[in-house]
Amino acid sequence: MAKEAKALVLIVMGSDSDLPIVRPAAEALESLGIPYEMHVASAHRTPERAVALASEARGRGVKAIVAAAGGAAHLAGVLAAHTTLPVIGLPIAAPSGTLGGMDALLATVQMPSGVPVAAVAINGARNAALLAAEILATSDEALAKKLEELREEMAAKVDAAEAKVKGEQR
Numbered sequence: 525m526a527k528e529a530k531a532l533v534l535i536v537m538g539s540d541s542d543l544p545i546v547r548p549a550a551e552a553l554e555s556l557g558i559p560y561e562m563h564v565a566s567a568h569r570t571p572e573r574a575v576a577l578a579s580e581a582r583g584r585g586v587k588a589i590v591a592a593a594g595g596a597a598h599l600a601g602v603l604a605a606h607t608t609l610p611v612i613g614l615p616i617a618a619p620s621g622t623l624g625g626m627d628a629l630l631a632t633v634q635m636p637s638g639v640p641v642a643a644v645a646i647n648g649a650r651n652a653a654l655l656a657a658e659i660l661a662t663s664d665e666a667l668a669k670k671l672e673e674l675r676e677e678m679a680a681k682v683d684a685a686e687a688k689v690k691g692e693q694r
């Protein structure tokens with residue numbers, strides 16, 4: 525699916541070292557049947573590729589971009605500077621980093637006024653994908669239904685946990 529269908533979501537990561545943390549985003553899109561593409565493009569090592577991905581995305585039919593980066597994490601901001609598509613920043617706690625992802629979180633969330641970047645939690649890959657899905661679902665009723673079902677599944681798990689905990693009370 526990810527390869528054949530026209531991508532609606534781009535997942536761009538700053539380094540392939542981000543992939544283990546980013547993978548749950550791809551899995552979530554896959555499970556929702558949303559066509560996506562994954563790319564490695566660095567805002568400082570391959571700035572031209574990063575800019576091209578963002579500038580060409582709307583024309584290719586992409587509806588949202590997930591930008592994952594660690595450290596100074598300027599990738600989401602650079603992509604957002606070159607498109608008016610929604611960009612969801614995914615701050616990464618890079619294994620080589622020293623600040624546990626706080627650097628990336630602040631760099632992602634503190635965009636100056638005028639060029640917005642949405643931000644999810646540090647390493648919050650699944651939520652980045654779900655937020656992209658919710659954006660798509662504003663004009664896709666079938667997808668909105670799938671997202672509602674996901675919420676119901678989560679609620680059912682909490683209900684089961686509640687029953688289990690109650691069962692252990694004396």
Ligand code: RP5
Nearest residue numbers: 538539541593594595616618
């Ligand atoms: C960022 O620097 C990447 O997004 C990654 O999280 C971090 C470290 O990159 P590598 O040195 O592992 O390539 O640009």
